[in-house]
Amino acid sequence: MTLPPIDEWWPELSDDARRAVAGSASGHLDEDVREEIREITGAVVGMIESLPDDDLAYARAHASAPEED
Secondary structure, three states: OOOOOHHHHHHHOOHHHHHHHHOOOOOEOOHHHHHHHHHHHOOOOOOOOEOOHHHHHHHHHHOOOOOOO
């Protein structure tokens, strides 16, 4: 399964989920984060989904930065 592009769901992710993603050493997404992505995008998000390095870097760069409207 493939995750939707991070810029489609990151702005809508809860603060707790953002911290979980940005703090992940491996980029593996826990169940709460996967569920939020499912709710936001309607995508099927598998149990073994992990972010690629570029998306993990994006998450870490945007974890504490305020989102622009």
